[in-house]
Amino acid sequence: MNRFSLLTVHWNTAELTLKFIELVMPYVIANDWQLFLLENNSNDAEKKILKEGIEKKGLHKNDSFHLVESDENLGFAGGINLIADHAFQKFPEHHFWVLNTDITIPEETMKYIHTRLELNDRLVGSLVFDETGDRLLFSGASFPLTIFGVQYSKSKKVLPNEKWDTSYCEGSSLVINNFIYKDLTSERKTLFDQKLFLYCEDLELGLKAKELGYYSELDTNLIIYHKHSQSGGGSGNFLAFYYITRNRILLAKDYLSFPVFLFYILFSIITRLVINLVLMSKRNVKVRFAIFRGIVDGILGKTGRWEGHPS
Structure with a gap:
């Protein structure tokens, strides 16, 4: 059985984040995982909604839930770096699952990642569909073509148990083996490159990991549905x-x-x-x-x- 620390960031989307917490916490508790949430210096109103929601759900008393607060907006890259460090210090044997709060995770994905996912020397990513499931948003990419706007083209009807190489895994659902994390942080102190702040940190991670001898792959048994960029302000913002x-x-x-x-x-x-x-x-x-x-x-x-x- 795989043991994970789930890592996610909240910024000014309290209702969305609370729905995400409600989605994942039953699996966190059942699988003996941990959920680390960074409150990334949201406005006072959003902080209040978030904390009241957490208290109402009784999560402030739950040993599997960890709220970390920052007094400045660190972006997604810096936010994940902060809670990854917290998680590794407390649970060094756990692997990491980096997640956005604006996603839905099917039960089949949860079961697969807990019992069947092989954690090897690769970063592992998910197929990312839109929230309706009708449009495939991400199925892998090749650098440098991806920065020219060229992504892999895969049919929506992909078969289970397929895997293929990719230059990076989309950061809304990214699995990182703990020994890859150790190597990355010993090389440059942090998981993500904080200079990017927001967006493209997942691509840079894939490129940096490859320099250290670790590759990235898509696993078709991992599927998520993404309300595209809602946690960052909405698509096209x-x-x-x-x-x-x-x-x-x-x-x-x-x-x-x-x-x-x-x-x-x-x-x-x-x-x-x-x-x-x-x-x-x-x-x-x-x-x-x-x-x-x-x-x-x-x-x-x-x-x-x-x-x-x-x-």
Whole structure:
């Protein structure tokens, strides 16, 4: 039986997070797992809703539930790093399952990951469908094609017990063996690269792990349904445009040859210009500005939290 510490981050989505907790806690208790939740410096109203909900469910008295609070917004990367450290200190024999709060996990996935998943020298990811189950959002990717917007194309009717290599596993459901965690943190002190703050940290992790000799794979027995980007503000929000644009440029600089990096910069400028022209007709000024700043900040090498990120 596999033993896990589940890691997730809350920021200003208390109702969503409480539904997630209600979903996973029965399995956490039954399987002798642990759930670590980071409260990532949300606004006072959201903190109040979250804490009242936790108390109402009696989780503040449950030894399997751990609420960790941060006095600053660490982003997803920094938030997971903080609670991963907490979890490893308390339960070093546990493996990690990194999760978003805006997902639904079928019972079959829960059973498989507890009893049948083989934890080897690979990061393991899930097939990610939209919340209706009608659209496959992620089935793997190959770097550098993924930063050019090219993902694997797999049929929705994938067969169980299939596995294939991928450059990274999507961070809404990512399984990390504890000895891979030890190697990564001994190499650079943290699991995720905190300079990215939000978005693309899962891709960077896959690339870094590969440098250390660990690969990534998709397991079709692991399926989740994702309310895409709801935990980060919703699909197409201006923060997603900023961080994805900037962070892909930062990763291109770190992991591509200089000529390919220059080509990617040109590609980014052209494609983002087209997106801006489309958005101009929709008068989405916030998103257009975020794209522009993402390109500029990526080229300048700016990292961490964007000053345009709301508190």
